[in-house]
Amino acid sequence: MASPTPLQLRCCAASGCRSAGSEALQAALLAARDQLGGAAEAVTIKPVGCLRLCGRGPLVALDRSGGDGQEPSAGSTELYAELTPEQAPALLAAATGLGDELAAQRLDPAHPFFALQKAVVLEGCGVVNPESIDDALAHGSYAQLKRVLLECTPEQVRDQVKRSGLRGRGGAGYPTGLKWDTVALQPPGPRTVVCNADEGDPGAFMDRSVLESDPHRLIEGMAIAAYAVGADQGYVYVRAEYPLAIERLRLALKQARAKGLLGAGIAGSSFNLRLEVRVGAGAYVCGEETALLASIQGQRGTPRPRPPFPAQVGLWGAPTLINNVETLASIPVILREGGDWYAAIGTEGSKGTKVFALSGAVANTGLVEVPMGTSLRTVVQTIGGGVPGADGPNGGVKAVQTGGPSGGCIPAHLLDTPVDYESLRDLGSMMGSGGLVVMGETTSMPEVARHFMRFSVNESCGKCVPCRAGTVQLAQMLDRFVERRASLADLERLEALCRMVGATSLCGLGQAAPNPVLSTLRYFRQEYQAACREPGQCEPPDACLLQEVTP
Amino acid sequence: MIAPPSAQSPPSAPSPPQAELPAQAVERTTRLIRQHRGRADALIEVLHQVQELYGYLPPGALAQVARELKLPLSRVHGVASFYHLFRLEAPTAHRCAVCLGTACFVKGGGELAARIEQRLGLRLDDAAGNGTWALEHVSCLGACGQAPVLVVDGRLEPRLPMDDPEALDRRLSALGLTAGADAADAPGGAS
Ligand SMILES: Cc1cc2nc3c(=O)[nH]c(=O)nc-3n(C[C@H](O)[C@H](O)[C@H](O)COP(=O)(O)O)c2cc1C
Ligand code: SF4
Ligand code: FES
Ligand code: FES
Numbered sequence: 001m002a003s004p005t006p007l008q009l010r011c012c013a014a015s016g017c018r019s020a021g022s023e024a025l026q027a028a029l030l031a032a033r034d035q036l037g038g039a040a041e042a043v044t045i046k047p048v049g050c051l052r053l054c055g056r057g058p059l060v061a062l063d064r065s066g067g068d069g070q071e072p073s074a075g076s077t078e079l080y081a082e083l084t085p086e087q088a089p090a091l092l093a094a095a096t097g098l099g100d101e102l103a104a105q106r107l108d109p110a111h112p113f114f115a116l117q118k119a120v121v122l123e124g125c126g127v128v129n130p131e132s133i134d135d136a137l138a139h140g141s142y143a144q145l146k147r148v149l150l151e152c153t154p155e156q157v158r159d160q161v162k163r164s165g166l167r168g169r170g171g172a173g174y175p176t177g178l179k180w181d182t183v184a185l186q187p188p189g190p191r192t193v194v195c196n197a198d199e200g201d202p203g204a205f206m207d208r209s210v211l212e213s214d215p216h217r218l219i220e221g222m223a224i225a226a227y228a229v230g231a232d233q234g235y236v237y238v239r240a241e242y243p244l245a246i247e248r249l250r251l252a253l254k255q256a257r258a259k260g261l262l263g264a265g266i267a268g269s270s271f272n273l274r275l276e277v278r279v280g281a282g283a284y285v286c287g288e289e290t291a292l293l294a295s296i297q298g299q300r301g302t303p304r305p306r307p308p309f310p311a312q313v314g315l316w317g318a319p320t321l322i323n324n325v326e327t328l329a330s331i332p333v334i335l336r337e338g339g340d341w342y343a344a345i346g347t348e349g350s351k352g353t354k355v356f357a358l359s360g361a362v363a364n365t366g367l368v369e370v371p372m373g374t375s376l377r378t379v380v381q382t383i384g385g386g387v388p389g390a391d392g393p394n395g396g397v398k399a400v401q402t403g404g405p406s407g408g409c410i411p412a413h414l415l416d417t418p419v420d421y422e423s424l425r426d427l428g429s430m431m432g433s434g435g436l437v438v439m440g441e442t443t444s445m446p447e448v449a450r451h452f453m454r455f456s457v458n459e460s461c462g463k464c465v466p467c468r469a470g471t472v473q474l475a476q477m478l479d480r481f482v483e484r485r486a487s488l489a490d491l492e493r494l495e496a497l498c499r500m501v502g503a504t505s506l507c508g509l510g511q512a513a514p515n516p517v518l519s520t521l522r523y524f525r526q527e528y529q530a531a532c533r534e535p536g537q538c539e540p541p542d543a544c545l546l547q548e549v550t551p
Numbered sequence: 552m553i554a555p556p557s558a559q560s561p562p563s564a565p566s567p568p569q570a571e572l573p574a575q576a577v578e579r580t581t582r583l584i585r586q587h588r589g590r591a592d593a594l595i596e597v598l599h600q601v602q603e604l605y606g607y608l609p610p611g612a613l614a615q616v617a618r619e620l621k622l623p624l625s626r627v628h629g630v631a632s633f634y635h636l637f638r639l640e641a642p643t644a645h646r647c648a649v650c651l652g653t654a655c656f657v658k659g660g661g662e663l664a665a666r667i668e669q670r671l672g673l674r675l676d677d678a679a680g681n682g683t684w685a686l687e688h689v690s691c692l693g694a695c696g697q698a699p700v701l702v703v704d705g706r707l708e709p710r711l712p713m714d715d716p717e718a719l720d721r722r723l724s725a726l727g728l729t730a731g732a733d734a735a736d737a738p739g740g741a742s
């Protein structure tokens with residue numbers, strides 16, 4: 001570990017805080033330190049990744065290694081929010097004990113937003129300097145890769161991953177260890193690993209945060225995965241909308257190559273791995289694994305039928321392992337602490353922790369990592385603080401959207417649902433990648449459904465008719481509800497069309513596109529009914545009421 | 552593999568629009584294609600870089616890329632038109648993108664888009680815009696914690712104050728999002 005410095009300011013340099021002015025703040029801190037001299041000179045100023053409460057940026061954490069015992073739960077760390085460059089001298093004064101002007105911007109580290117989080121995937125996020133491999137190494141990066149290369153067979157690595165119970169964090173939740181086995185056990189020949197960093201679900205920014213905050217963790221996880229399945233080349237496919245993530249990932253790859261942690265004969269072993277970044281070009285469907293492979297090969301990103309699965313026939317025909325960023329970033333910890341350790345966190349069917357991006361109508365927006373099985377209420381109300389300015393038993397929450405355009409809206413009365421793959425699926429939503437968008441009382445559900453359907457219309461690749469034409473029709477039908485000119489017959493046609501599109505589309509985009517409609521119909525049917533024409537115009541009258549009996 | 556090795560030159564070459572392209576940019580294109588060792592799978596990366604050069608993908612540049620990557624023009628065009636981020640027409644001098652992702656939608660992104668449409672006298676997702684500005688929508692920039700957000704000439708603008716119309720108008724004015732704004736007055740293509 002790095003030798004502890006008595007005083008350290010960790011400045012969030014991830015894109016959330018950047019957009020709020022963190023670069024100017026850090027520059028001002030450096031200038032103020034030089035100007036103040038004296039005790040301030042001893043303060044280390046370090047750029048780090050996301051400090052979690054992105055909605056209140058720019059954020060800076062102040063570490064006192066001496067410890068003043070004020071905040072036992074977070075040791076001797078204080079966190080300051082919404083800082084301006086002008087406040088740089090005051091922050092240094094606070095650090096050196098010469099003032100306390102910024103008390104009003106100090107956050108309570110014992111607040112549930114911080115105290116209820118469990119950093120596993122994010123353990124280095126906000127701690128390490130994302131642009132320094134030396135800092136990452138000092139915090140233990142690549143130690144597991146080196147150990148595994150020296151001490152373990154690929155089977156032993158896969159065994160730990162299977163024991164961990166880790167399931168894919170990209171949405172579908174497929175058991176990671178099984179997928180690795182499938183790839184490893186293909187007939188001899190070249191293999192490829194691909195990291196899916198396309199993160200297209202609106203409302204999701206977990207993968208972005210990992211890439212921007214702790215890129216070496218992902219690279220280490222990928223290298224271990226490559227070793228475990230026998231791959232010697234890999235690609236990280238990042239969406240073009242994430243320039244900072246791309247920049248930091250490219251830098252990290254360069255640094256890792258320079259240190260002999262990528263390339264030929266890694267860390268003195270006979271294992272070789274070439275990793276490259278591929279940048280998307282703004283097509284949501286490229287998050288789907290077969291479309292992603294087409295895009296990496298420089299083609300239009302259209303999905304193809306499976307089987308064969310990429311694990312069998314992937315990039316240039318070779319068996320290809322595709323995992324999500326968070327999945328791969330979980331690997332180093334799993335190997336360090338052991339699969340059993342990881343499996344002890346979470347629930348029976350969903351092990352470990354999950355990172356959520358909390359946003360929308362909620363007081364505390366940002367990045368939240370909690371054990372699987374934590375209730376939505378804990379995440380949204382206790383950690384998130386509910387809807388700003390609202391109260392009541394559900395904190396003003398009307399619904400929580402999970403799973404993006406493939407997911408659904410979970411109504412407030414089901415907030416006690418534990419967050420795991422099965423529970424969310426049973427509610428007609430899905431885990432998805434981890435975006436949680438909170439909706440307050442004023443949000444209209446038919447409008448939400450139309451919002452997602454328009455998204456799907458835009459993003460449909462057009463390859464198959466049910467999705468290409470069906471989503472357009474669904475969006476038009478939803479227009480009728482939003483504009484209050486629908487009829488009861490429309491409600492029936494809407495449901496029938498949803499089922500048809502879901503059942504007959506080729507890929508997950510079309511198959512799941514009706515989910516936001518179906519889930520809002522299930523829990524907020526009265527809003528659709530209220531959006532029908534005057535009851536007197538209905539045939540037969542009161543037909544809507546008859547329908548309400550169905551669950 | 553995808554590249555038909557025989558496709559030495561696509562049917563449309565030599566294409567006349569080529570002549571209109573600045574020689575320097577044409578040379579740069581050749582060089583960057585060489586840097587990718589002429590590999591067909593680098594097509595998307597090449598198109599990104601060519602777009603950076605011209606601000607969009609002019610027909611002549613697409614023809615050049617096809618020729619030098621030894622791909623049929625139809626394939627290059629097919630890829631360029633598939634991805635939302637590739638522009639096939641010259642962009643306006645200034646561009647604004649409003650996020651309509653779910654978080655921004657919940658926080659009033661739709662009203663924000665309508666407000667900007669009204670201020671600038673243009674329609675959302677009309678590439679021609681008002682001649683100076685164009686407004687497009689994006690679906691999540693991963694800055695959902697700061698919703699609603701805008702991107703003005705490449706700069707992310709977080710937390711637009713939707714609950715305070717006056718503050719919103721001040722903020723939009725400061726960003727140069729004003730009807731008839733002279734291109735020179737607008738905060739230039741910084742970043
Ligand atoms: C339309 C569509 C979009 C998807 N987008 C993503 C994405 O952005 N990121 C991701 O990791 N997986 C995405 N997936 C899931 C991937 O196809 C794939 O299952 C996943 O990357 C596998 O990794 P995992 O096993 O680690 O979850 C998407 C799937 C569909 C159908
Ligand atoms: S379901 Fe939609 S996105 Fe998927 S292949 Fe068909 S048209 Fe394309
Ligand atoms: S981006 Fe700074 S706290 Fe998340
Ligand atoms: S929804 Fe707008 S940035 Fe994510």
